[in-house]
Amino acid sequence: MKWARAVAVVVAVILLAATASAQGLPKAKNGEEVGLSSERLKRITAGFQKDVDKGDVPGAVIMVLRKGKVAYYEAIGFQDRENKIPMARNTIFRIASMSKPFTSLAIMMLAEEGKIQLAYPASRYLPEFKDLKVGIEKKDEATGKVELVLEPAAREMTVQDLLRHTSGLTYGVFGKSLVKDRYNAVGAYDFNNTNAEFVKKLSQVPLQYQPGTTWEYSMSTDVLGRIVEVVSGVELDAFIAERIVKPLKLSDTGFWVEGEGRQVRMAMAQINPATGKRPPMDDVTKRPKWISAGGGMVSTAPDYARFCQMLLNGGTLDGVRLVSRKTIELMASNHLPPGVKYGPLVPLQFAGMTPMVEDGGGFGLGFLVRMETGRSPLPGSVGDYGWAGVHGTYFWIDPKEKLVGVMMMYAPALRMHYRYLTRHFVYQAFSDK
Numbered sequence: 001m002k003w004a005r006a007v008a009v010v011v012a013v014i015l016l017a018a019t020a021s022a023q024g025l026p027k028a029k030n031g032e033e034v035g036l037s038s039e040r041l042k043r044i045t046a047g048f049q050k051d052v053d054k055g056d057v058p059g060a061v062i063m064v065l066r067k068g069k070v071a072y073y074e075a076i077g078f079q080d081r082e083n084k085i086p087m088a089r090n091t092i093f094r095i096a097s098m099s100k101p102f103t104s105l106a107i108m109m110l111a112e113e114g115k116i117q118l119a120y121p122a123s124r125y126l127p128e129f130k131d132l133k134v135g136i137e138k139k140d141e142a143t144g145k146v147e148l149v150l151e152p153a154a155r156e157m158t159v160q161d162l163l164r165h166t167s168g169l170t171y172g173v174f175g176k177s178l179v180k181d182r183y184n185a186v187g188a189y190d191f192n193n194t195n196a197e198f199v200k201k202l203s204q205v206p207l208q209y210q211p212g213t214t215w216e217y218s219m220s221t222d223v224l225g226r227i228v229e230v231v232s233g234v235e236l237d238a239f240i241a242e243r244i245v246k247p248l249k250l251s252d253t254g255f256w257v258e259g260e261g262r263q264v265r266m267a268m269a270q271i272n273p274a275t276g277k278r279p280p281m282d283d284v285t286k287r288p289k290w291i292s293a294g295g296g297m298v299s300t301a302p303d304y305a306r307f308c309q310m311l312l313n314g315g316t317l318d319g320v321r322l323v324s325r326k327t328i329e330l331m332a333s334n335h336l337p338p339g340v341k342y343g344p345l346v347p348l349q350f351a352g353m354t355p356m357v358e359d360g361g362g363f364g365l366g367f368l369v370r371m372e373t374g375r376s377p378l379p380g381s382v383g384d385y386g387w388a389g390v391h392g393t394y395f396w397i398d399p400k401e402k403l404v405g406v407m408m409m410y411a412p413a414l415r416m417h418y419r420y421l422t423r424h425f426v427y428q429a430f431s432d433k
Helices: 002-017 038-054 097-112 159-164 178-186 195-202 220-232 236-248 301-312 325-331 346-350 412-427
Strands: 059-066 069-080 093-096 133-139 146-152 297-299 361-363 368-370 385-388 394-398 403-409
Touching (some): 038 069, 097 159, 097 301, 097 385, 146 178, 159 220
16 A cells, blocks of 8 residues: 555656756757757657667656757656656656765865865875875785785875875775775775764775875765865765755755655666566665765756756856856866876776776866867767766766756666767757857
């Protein structure tokens, strides 16, 4: 009976969503008004619907904005295939690593207030990180055994290092190394940690790399979340809610989904025919103990589109300014030093992005940034930037074309394919000169 009541609520929500606006974003009369072909935009719907019908994916919500107006906004397929609940435009998704730009913005807001300096060592705000050692794997020629040798760091990691993933940190749950083994031994990725407990555990293990020398997708953003808490004096979820979510009027964005009326709008993974089970999903129906700055948030396509439009506008939306235009320019610029090395790309592939060494990209303060016109197999412009989440969510911002693309879906195993597909579908619809 509980499910029957929930389904009834969902139906009511979907009826409302059918006529809902795109969270206050102005809507173009048609694609042509903003230089996109209405006929070619239909390829997005047809392409995704074909794969929904084949059972490859449950569904998706896709938004395309150009020149500040919504040119395409469709919900395709199912929010919950097994319970025959259609996808709604305001379906709520676990956005995983698309949480990172929110945390990066929070850091930059505090930097604008003079409370954080990007050039300062992280230990200035987190004393536990003072004098961290670097773990070097060395083979004993006599025994053949590989051991972890600790060496002093040539310099401390800075806040900038954390923002651009050159901190020397890693993810213990992806890939294999003796340092990663230490991460797992102390429980650095334990969801029962608070942010304070997480940082304390992380301070007990060595760095994977010398700070500033190597780009590796890592738990750096989660460390930034703790810095936000220490500097601001409030917990991360409260800071983001009051300083970002509320001013931007993001009605369904946060770290958990509260209330039956909202919980029934959550996207569900479809059952894997091979196992007869759904892929594992984090429980986001109540406030988590670990407010994960790097991957713990939920949102909707229209909410995230508002966030992106604010970035594209240079830090402002609907008369509300969060940061300055110059701060956004700094965030969306390449910050990787010349000669930087790249760590194993398993974590980067986990995030669903092509390796930067192959696509002519760099990394800013929270985003992948395109640095060249060629090399990438994906259409776009120099200076476009974005990021993604492991469950299948993706966004990018193309300042040259005044374009925002947001794709929300739950298809972890196929996430890279649909991110590529979405970009091609969007750029093929350009019709202006």
